[in-house]
Amino acid sequence: MKTRDTLLIVDDMEVNRAILRSLFEHQYNLLEAENGEQALLLLREYEEHVAAMLLDLVMPVKDGYEVMEEMGKSGLVSRIPVIVITSDDTAESEVRAFDLGAADIIMKPFEPHVVKRRVQNAVELCRHKLHLEELVEEQSASLRESNAIMIDALSSIIEYRSVESGQHIRRIRMFTRILLEDVAKTYQEYNLDGRTIEIIADASSMHDIGKIAIPDSILNKPGPLTREEFEVMKTHTTKGCEMLSGLERMNDKEYIGYAYNICRYHHERWNGKGYPDGLKGDNIPICAQVVAIADCYDALTTDRVYKKALPPEQAFNMILNGECGEFSPRLLECFKNVREDFAALSRAYADGLAPTRKPERKEVRPSSTIDTAGTLEQGQMKYLTLLRYVDSTVMEVDLNTGVYHVVYMPDRDFELLRSGSRFEDSVKAFVQGAVYPEDRDIVLGLLGDYMEEFFSDGLMRRTRKYRVLDQAAGVYYWCYATLLRVDPGNPNQKKVMLIWHRASDEPLEVPHSGCAEEDLFRETVIGRLAGGVIKCRNDKWYTFADNGKGLHGLTGCTEQVIRDKYHNRYKEVIYPADRDLVSQGLVSQMGEGRIAELEYRLVTEDGRLIWVMDRSILVTEEDGMEYIYTLLVDITQSRKAMEGLQESVERHKIILNQTKDVIFEWNVTTDEISYSSNWECKYGYQPIIEGIRRRLPYASHINPDDIPDVMKFTNDMMTGRQLGEVEFRLANAEGRYCWCRVRATAQFDPAGNTDKVIGIIEDIDDEKRETEKLIDRAERDVLTKLYNKRAARHKINRFLELSQGREGSAMLIIDVDNFKMVNDRYGHMFGDAVLTELAARITSHFRDSDIISRIGGDEFMVFMPGTVNHEMVTERAGRLMASLQTMFKNNMKDVPFSCSIGIAYSPEDGSDFQSLFQNSDAALYQAKLEGKNRWMQYCRPAVNAALELKEEADRPEEMRENTEHRGQGTVARVISMTFQELYDAADFDRAMNSILEITGRMFHVSRVYIFENCTDSDDFCTNTFEWCREGITPQRAKLRNVAYTDQGGDYRDNFNEEGVFYCLDITELRPELQYMLAEQGISSMLQCSITAEGAFKGFVGFDECEAGRIWTQEQIDCLVFLSKMLSTFLLKKRAEDKLRESMQNLEGILNNQNSWIYVIDGETYQLRYINEKTYQIAPETRLGMCCYEAFFKRNEPCEHCPVRECAGKESSILEVYNPVLNVWTLADSSRIRWGDREAFLLACHDISPYKRMEKEEAANR
Incomplete structure (x- = not known):
C-alpha cells in the first residue's frame, strides 16, 4: 500500500483554506482547490497519495455534491474519505451528503482541535479498511491457489488412466492462457481481464474429467472407434458435467460455471457440427471455443494410442483449414498470432520430457510482440474482401512461415486447396486435380517468379485468368485469380490473399488509353476545372503511368522534374508526414470497392505545401495490372479559411497560484501550441508555438541528447496514446539546462484521432540532480x-x-x-x-x-x-x-x-x-x-x-606442497565433521546450530548464520539459524520477514556468479546497506547463496564484528563448500517437512470421509491402512490383521469378496452384507500399488437404510 500523506482542501474561500492549512501543514502535504472541477483534476493526478479530502458544499463550477457524485462513479469515495465542512445544518443536506458517501460532516464555525481529531479518525478508519481489504484479497488468492492445486490433482486422474496423455493437462492450461491473452488484446468485446483468464485457464484442467467414466477398452483403443464406441466416447462431455454438478455447493460458483461450460461444450464446432448439443457460432461459450482449439492442437502434436504426433506446422494448417472442424474466424486470427508460442510450449512440455525448471503454478508466457491493431485491420480487410468478392474462394498465405488458411470456400471446386500440410503441397494438389492441363504452368507460377516479382515490384494487386474444373458438371470454366497484398506498410511481411472468382461474360473494365482526343480533353478541360488528373500504377510508390504531366498546374513540376527529383513516383511528391495516411486511406477505401476521397499535402517546386482533395478510382486493364486514376483539386485557400473559422476549444483552468508548473495545449490538427502565461517568467524567452513537428527536432532550447525521447513522446501522443510522460532538459533564461517532466492527456475527435494534447511542464531539476548525485556516488x-x-x-x-x-x-x-x-x-x-x-x-x-x-x-x-x-x-x-x-x-x-x-x-x-x-x-x-x-x-x-x-x-615446490596439504587438511576436516553431524542427526535444528558453532570457532568469526526465504514469498527472508561468539549481540529475533529490496536495491544482486558476496569493509557499500549492516555491528563479512534449481532461496553468512578482515582464498573456498553442503541438507530437510505436512493433510482428508476406507494386501489380505471411520465401526481392528478376520470373524476369505471380483479388472463395485456388524455396504474396490506390492483400496459406504427400505416395500407388496 502506498503512503497516503496528502490532504486535499477544497473551498472557494481563501480564508477558510488558510485556516485549514494552518491546522494540517505540519502533519500532511497539502493540495488546495477553489472549486469542484479543480478538486477532481487533482484527485485524478494524486489519487494514490491523498489521505482525505476536506470539502465545502457550496462552490462555483462544480459544487461539493457533484464532486462526491463523480467520486462515487469512479470508486474514489470508497478509498478516500470525504469530510464535509459546511454551514448548512439542514437535515436534507446532511442526509444527501451521507448518501453520496461522506465519511463525516463538520459544521462551521468549528473548533480546530475537533477538526483535527475527526479528520485523523476518518483517515485511520479508511487506512484500516484498505488494509483489511488487501488482507482479504491475499487470503482469497491463497485459497484459490489451494483449490487449484487440489483440482489439478483430481483432474490428473484421467492422465493416469489414459497412459499416453502425459502432460496433457498442463499443456492445455498453458495453451488456453496464451490464446485467451491474445483474444483479450485483440477483441475487447469479450471482456477478458487477467483474473478471468486465470480462472478459465485453471478450469480448463477439467475439460476431459468425464473420460473417467469411459471404459478403458474404448479410451485406450489403438485403432479407430466404431460408431457405437464413438457414441460412448461422446458421453464423456455430459458425464463430466454430471460430476461437476455435484460440486455446486462450492463457494466458487464462477470457477464451476467455467469448468461446466468447458467440459460440456469443448467439442462443439462453429458450424454446429459438434457435440453434444450441436451449438453454433457464438452460442458456444468463448471459454469452450478456446479450449477446443487448444485440445485439438495438443491431440495433433502428441503421440496417442491411435496415432503418431504430427509436426506443429502441419497441425497448425489442419486447424486453420477446417480438418478438425470449423472454429471461430476471430479465434483463428488470434491462433495465428500465437503459433510460435504454441510450438515452443509443445517442445518444452513434451510427453516424457521433464521441464528444465520446476514449473510454477502460474506459468508465464514468454514475452512476444503482438500487433493487436494489425490483427483487427487484417480481419477487417478479409471481411471487406469477402463482401467485394461474393461467392469467391479466399485464401490467406504467409510466405515467410508457410502458413496458409482457406478463409472461405463457397463450393467444392477448390477443395484440393485444403489437401496439403504446406502451401506448396496444396497448390500442387489443386493444379493436378482441378486446373486445365494447358493452364497448369500459370498456376504453378505462384510457387516461383510470379510471387517474387509481385513483392519486388511493390504491387498491391495482380490478376490472372485460367480454367478450373467444375466438380459438379465435369467441365472447365474460366476463373480470375487475384493476388492481393496484406499489410503493405511492412516491407518484410510477405502476406497475400488469393481470391478465385468465376469470370463473367462481361469484358474487363479497361480505359481506352492512348486516345488522342481523350488525352487532350483530360489535359485541357478536366485539368483546368480540377487542377490535375494523373494515372499511377497500384504499387507501393504509386509510379506515374503518364509521366506526371497532370501535376504541372498544381505544383509547377515539369515532367523532367518529376523524373529526376521524384523518380517518377507520386508518393515522393506527397508531403512525408502524410504519406502513410494516404496509403492507408487508399487501401481501405478502394478495398471496399468505392471511390477514394482524401485530403493531404503536396510539395510544390518552390518548396511550399499545398492542400489537395484527391478522388481516386481503381481500374484493372487488359494487361492484368491495376491503375489508379486520380482527380486532384487545390483546396489550400478553403482549408485555411476553415481553420480560421474553427471554434476555440474550451480550456481547462488549472490551479496556478500554488505551483510553478507551465500548462500547455497542443492542437495536433493545426500543429500549434499555446502555453500558460508563466512560461516567459520562468524561462525568459518565447517558446515554439507553431510547426511543432517540423521545428521540434531542431529546437535549440532542448538538450540535443533528449530530443529523441521528446520526439517519441510527441509521436506516441499523436498516434493514439491517451496518457504520456517524458523527462528532458530545457534551457532556462540563463541558458542552463534544467530537468523538467511533461505529463499530458490526449483528447480525441469523433473519428478516434488525436485532436488535442493538454498537459503540464513540471520543474524537477533539483530532484533529478540530487538523484543523479546519489546514483553517481553509489557507482x-x-x-x-x-x-x-x-x-x-x-x-x-x-x-x-x-x-x-x-x-x-x-x-x-x-x-x-x-x-x-x-x-x-x-x-x-x-x-x-x-x-x-x-x-x-x-x-x-x-x-x-x-x-x-x-x-x-x-x-x-x-x-x-x-x-x-x-x-x-x-x-x-x-x-x-x-x-x-x-x-x-x-x-x-x-x-x-x-x-x-x-x-x-x-x-x-x-x-x-x-x-x-x-x-x-x-x-x-x-x-x-x-x-x-x-x-x-x-x-x-x-x-x-x-x-x-x-x-x-x-612458488617453490616445497611451499606449494605444504600449502596444498595444509589447505586440504582443513577442508577435509571441516567437510567430514559437517557431513557426519548432519547425516547422523536425530534433531536437525540442534545439529545445524552445533555445526555453526564449530565452524565459527574454527575460523575465528564473530557470527555464523543462515537466512531462508519466507514460505509465503521469495522476496522476503528470515534468519532461521544463528551462532554468536561471546560478547556479540544476537540478531536473529530482529531479522524476521526482511525484504530483499529494503536497502535501496535488491540485496541478491550483491552475490556474484559463483553465489558469493564478499565484503572486506562495509564502508565501501552503498549508504543504505552500510547503515543496515552497521546496526548489526558488522565490519566485514562473507556470504554464500542457497539456490535450488537456479532460484535464490537464502544464504549462509559469516560476520566479523570487531575489525576489518581479509579472507584468504583457502577460507573462502572452504566456507563456500561448507555453505553448499549445509544448503543441500537444509533444502532436503525443508522438502521433507513439506512432504510430511502434505501427508498429514491427506490423512486428515481420508479420516474425515464418511466412508470406511482401508487398504489390503493383494496376496495375504492383511490390512495395510485403516481410516478413522473404520476404527469407529470396528474398534478391535488393527494393522496386519486379515480383513476377513477383522470384519467378519472368519478364518478364511469371504466367498463374495470385492477383491476377488476385481480379478482381471482395475476396479469393481459389490454390495456386501456383514452379519457381524449387521450392516449392508456398497464396497468400491480399486487395484493400486502399495510400495512394491499389489494392493486393493476399498471404500465402503453404508447402504443399510436403503436395504431396509427395499425390504419394507417388498413386504408391503
Missing part, C-alpha cells in the same frame, strides 16, 4: 572516483545487449606489478595516493566514451565501446605502460613501478561481460607469467598453456 569508487565494478558491469552489459555483436569493443584489465611492495615499504596512505594518481593517469590515456573502473585493490578495468581497430587498443596500452614507468620515478627509486595489461575483444573473445572479463583476466595472467610489465592479447592456446604452469611458475 563510484570512494578513493579513485572511478566507476566501481558493479556500475561498470551494468554499463558494459547494456552496451553489449544493445549492440548484439554488431559493434566491436575491447576490454583491458590493468594490474599494478608488485604493488604490495609499495604498501609494505611506504605505507597504505602513500599507496592510496599512488592509486589516486594512477587512476587519473589511466583516465588521461583513454576517450571520454570509454568506461574506466577500479575492480580491486590495485586492479583497473577499461572498456572501449565501438572499437574495431586492434592496433589502436594495443598502442594505447603501450603508451599507458610507458607513462606509468615514469610516474613515481623520484619518489620510489628502490621499487620499480609498472603494470601488466590483459586485452580481450568483442565479439571475437566473447559477446557478454562474463566471457570478456574472464578472457581479459586470463590474458593478464599470461602477461604476469611472461615477466610482467607488458600487455597481452587473449589467445586461447597460449592462455591455456600458461594456466597449466600457474603453481610451478610462482
Whole structure:
C-alpha cells in the first residue's frame, strides 16, 4: 500500500483554506482547490497519495455534491474519505451528503482541535479498511491457489488412466492462457481481464474429467472407434458435467460455471457440427471455443494410442483449414498470432520430457510482440474482401512461415486447396486435380517468379485468368485469380490473399488509353476545372503511368522534374508526414470497392505545401495490372479559411497560484501550441508555438541528447496514446539546462484521432540532480572516483545487449606489478595516493566514451565501446605502460613501478561481460607469467598453456606442497565433521546450530548464520539459524520477514556468479546497506547463496564484528563448500517437512470421509491402512490383521469378496452384507500399488437404510 500523506482542501474561500492549512501543514502535504472541477483534476493526478479530502458544499463550477457524485462513479469515495465542512445544518443536506458517501460532516464555525481529531479518525478508519481489504484479497488468492492445486490433482486422474496423455493437462492450461491473452488484446468485446483468464485457464484442467467414466477398452483403443464406441466416447462431455454438478455447493460458483461450460461444450464446432448439443457460432461459450482449439492442437502434436504426433506446422494448417472442424474466424486470427508460442510450449512440455525448471503454478508466457491493431485491420480487410468478392474462394498465405488458411470456400471446386500440410503441397494438389492441363504452368507460377516479382515490384494487386474444373458438371470454366497484398506498410511481411472468382461474360473494365482526343480533353478541360488528373500504377510508390504531366498546374513540376527529383513516383511528391495516411486511406477505401476521397499535402517546386482533395478510382486493364486514376483539386485557400473559422476549444483552468508548473495545449490538427502565461517568467524567452513537428527536432532550447525521447513522446501522443510522460532538459533564461517532466492527456475527435494534447511542464531539476548525485556516488569508487565494478558491469552489459555483436569493443584489465611492495615499504596512505594518481593517469590515456573502473585493490578495468581497430587498443596500452614507468620515478627509486595489461575483444573473445572479463583476466595472467610489465592479447592456446604452469611458475615446490596439504587438511576436516553431524542427526535444528558453532570457532568469526526465504514469498527472508561468539549481540529475533529490496536495491544482486558476496569493509557499500549492516555491528563479512534449481532461496553468512578482515582464498573456498553442503541438507530437510505436512493433510482428508476406507494386501489380505471411520465401526481392528478376520470373524476369505471380483479388472463395485456388524455396504474396490506390492483400496459406504427400505416395500407388496 502506498503512503497516503496528502490532504486535499477544497473551498472557494481563501480564508477558510488558510485556516485549514494552518491546522494540517505540519502533519500532511497539502493540495488546495477553489472549486469542484479543480478538486477532481487533482484527485485524478494524486489519487494514490491523498489521505482525505476536506470539502465545502457550496462552490462555483462544480459544487461539493457533484464532486462526491463523480467520486462515487469512479470508486474514489470508497478509498478516500470525504469530510464535509459546511454551514448548512439542514437535515436534507446532511442526509444527501451521507448518501453520496461522506465519511463525516463538520459544521462551521468549528473548533480546530475537533477538526483535527475527526479528520485523523476518518483517515485511520479508511487506512484500516484498505488494509483489511488487501488482507482479504491475499487470503482469497491463497485459497484459490489451494483449490487449484487440489483440482489439478483430481483432474490428473484421467492422465493416469489414459497412459499416453502425459502432460496433457498442463499443456492445455498453458495453451488456453496464451490464446485467451491474445483474444483479450485483440477483441475487447469479450471482456477478458487477467483474473478471468486465470480462472478459465485453471478450469480448463477439467475439460476431459468425464473420460473417467469411459471404459478403458474404448479410451485406450489403438485403432479407430466404431460408431457405437464413438457414441460412448461422446458421453464423456455430459458425464463430466454430471460430476461437476455435484460440486455446486462450492463457494466458487464462477470457477464451476467455467469448468461446466468447458467440459460440456469443448467439442462443439462453429458450424454446429459438434457435440453434444450441436451449438453454433457464438452460442458456444468463448471459454469452450478456446479450449477446443487448444485440445485439438495438443491431440495433433502428441503421440496417442491411435496415432503418431504430427509436426506443429502441419497441425497448425489442419486447424486453420477446417480438418478438425470449423472454429471461430476471430479465434483463428488470434491462433495465428500465437503459433510460435504454441510450438515452443509443445517442445518444452513434451510427453516424457521433464521441464528444465520446476514449473510454477502460474506459468508465464514468454514475452512476444503482438500487433493487436494489425490483427483487427487484417480481419477487417478479409471481411471487406469477402463482401467485394461474393461467392469467391479466399485464401490467406504467409510466405515467410508457410502458413496458409482457406478463409472461405463457397463450393467444392477448390477443395484440393485444403489437401496439403504446406502451401506448396496444396497448390500442387489443386493444379493436378482441378486446373486445365494447358493452364497448369500459370498456376504453378505462384510457387516461383510470379510471387517474387509481385513483392519486388511493390504491387498491391495482380490478376490472372485460367480454367478450373467444375466438380459438379465435369467441365472447365474460366476463373480470375487475384493476388492481393496484406499489410503493405511492412516491407518484410510477405502476406497475400488469393481470391478465385468465376469470370463473367462481361469484358474487363479497361480505359481506352492512348486516345488522342481523350488525352487532350483530360489535359485541357478536366485539368483546368480540377487542377490535375494523373494515372499511377497500384504499387507501393504509386509510379506515374503518364509521366506526371497532370501535376504541372498544381505544383509547377515539369515532367523532367518529376523524373529526376521524384523518380517518377507520386508518393515522393506527397508531403512525408502524410504519406502513410494516404496509403492507408487508399487501401481501405478502394478495398471496399468505392471511390477514394482524401485530403493531404503536396510539395510544390518552390518548396511550399499545398492542400489537395484527391478522388481516386481503381481500374484493372487488359494487361492484368491495376491503375489508379486520380482527380486532384487545390483546396489550400478553403482549408485555411476553415481553420480560421474553427471554434476555440474550451480550456481547462488549472490551479496556478500554488505551483510553478507551465500548462500547455497542443492542437495536433493545426500543429500549434499555446502555453500558460508563466512560461516567459520562468524561462525568459518565447517558446515554439507553431510547426511543432517540423521545428521540434531542431529546437535549440532542448538538450540535443533528449530530443529523441521528446520526439517519441510527441509521436506516441499523436498516434493514439491517451496518457504520456517524458523527462528532458530545457534551457532556462540563463541558458542552463534544467530537468523538467511533461505529463499530458490526449483528447480525441469523433473519428478516434488525436485532436488535442493538454498537459503540464513540471520543474524537477533539483530532484533529478540530487538523484543523479546519489546514483553517481553509489557507482563510484570512494578513493579513485572511478566507476566501481558493479556500475561498470551494468554499463558494459547494456552496451553489449544493445549492440548484439554488431559493434566491436575491447576490454583491458590493468594490474599494478608488485604493488604490495609499495604498501609494505611506504605505507597504505602513500599507496592510496599512488592509486589516486594512477587512476587519473589511466583516465588521461583513454576517450571520454570509454568506461574506466577500479575492480580491486590495485586492479583497473577499461572498456572501449565501438572499437574495431586492434592496433589502436594495443598502442594505447603501450603508451599507458610507458607513462606509468615514469610516474613515481623520484619518489620510489628502490621499487620499480609498472603494470601488466590483459586485452580481450568483442565479439571475437566473447559477446557478454562474463566471457570478456574472464578472457581479459586470463590474458593478464599470461602477461604476469611472461615477466610482467607488458600487455597481452587473449589467445586461447597460449592462455591455456600458461594456466597449466600457474603453481610451478610462482612458488617453490616445497611451499606449494605444504600449502596444498595444509589447505586440504582443513577442508577435509571441516567437510567430514559437517557431513557426519548432519547425516547422523536425530534433531536437525540442534545439529545445524552445533555445526555453526564449530565452524565459527574454527575460523575465528564473530557470527555464523543462515537466512531462508519466507514460505509465503521469495522476496522476503528470515534468519532461521544463528551462532554468536561471546560478547556479540544476537540478531536473529530482529531479522524476521526482511525484504530483499529494503536497502535501496535488491540485496541478491550483491552475490556474484559463483553465489558469493564478499565484503572486506562495509564502508565501501552503498549508504543504505552500510547503515543496515552497521546496526548489526558488522565490519566485514562473507556470504554464500542457497539456490535450488537456479532460484535464490537464502544464504549462509559469516560476520566479523570487531575489525576489518581479509579472507584468504583457502577460507573462502572452504566456507563456500561448507555453505553448499549445509544448503543441500537444509533444502532436503525443508522438502521433507513439506512432504510430511502434505501427508498429514491427506490423512486428515481420508479420516474425515464418511466412508470406511482401508487398504489390503493383494496376496495375504492383511490390512495395510485403516481410516478413522473404520476404527469407529470396528474398534478391535488393527494393522496386519486379515480383513476377513477383522470384519467378519472368519478364518478364511469371504466367498463374495470385492477383491476377488476385481480379478482381471482395475476396479469393481459389490454390495456386501456383514452379519457381524449387521450392516449392508456398497464396497468400491480399486487395484493400486502399495510400495512394491499389489494392493486393493476399498471404500465402503453404508447402504443399510436403503436395504431396509427395499425390504419394507417388498413386504408391503
